Amino acid sequence: MFPTNVPDVTHLSIVKKKWKYRGEGNANLVLALPEERVILRLHKMRRDSTITKEVEFEEMNRVCREAFFCRMVMVPLLGKAYIQPPIVARVQHKEIHLLDRLLLPQRPNFRHHKGITFGYVTIYPDYALLPEQLTNPPRLAPPHTNTPAVVCSSRGKCTRLRNSIPHDHSLEDISCVPTTVANVLLQKCINKSCILSDPVLNSDLCQLPTVNRKASKNCLHKYKNWHQTAPIPVTENTFCVEIKPKQGWIPHSQLNHPKCTFCLNQYLKLSNGAISRISQYCPLDLFSGDEKRMKQAIRALLRTPQNNLKIFKNGHL
16 A cells, blocks of 8 residues: 655755766766766666555655655764755656756666656765865955964855755764665664764654754755865866766575676676676686786776776866
């Protein structure tokens, strides 16, 4: 039976914004909003799939759980300086269908059997660009004063998406997770985990996170007020390296295979027309711990990057 306790999420409109196709994998497609310095992660689905209310609810549940897992597991493991939890938002179906049509010419042909169907998205900072406070910092406080320079301060409602990305000390109300059996079990497992030592994260573990219903539908998030010394402005080019190293070990059940999973999949992709030639890269080399093999893996990635290596300059591939 279709659940009736579907939580509200922030509504987002992106058709009138400047957006750019950033890339995609087998499961997700990524759009960049350069002016907002954020990316949108949209889940894909086969075009011949049947969409029901139950399927749509499960998709909403999946997106919320992704944000919840990132907040409660990934952030404590990796540290708030290295990962920001996403914001869950919803785009109207008519915008999603329009985006799907507009994106089709920009996407690889072998990806066309899947499209973006659901309106639920996750919003992340765009790590291909530096935060605005680093490239356009505010004025420093006058010398010989004890007043710290304000890099970002917001007591009102957000008017831009980049203002909605939570700072590392602002982790409340970023996602909504339906109270389903699976999510309650996930909550219990997280509560028992020893990795959550951060009091900021532990403060609200007694209940599943929900969207701040008092917030405006046009506002994705509110920053907490925070102060720090304004950084030196960065005026040079910004480079970003994105690497997807893939599985760097062989499972015991596959020890008798002649090659690792990644290398075997290369032959399948070649036969399907997904790639024009087999990659020279092998993840076992990169994770071998042997300097020679690791350098060989990096050079192979540069020669045949496929979808495993991307280098951005000022947000452009």
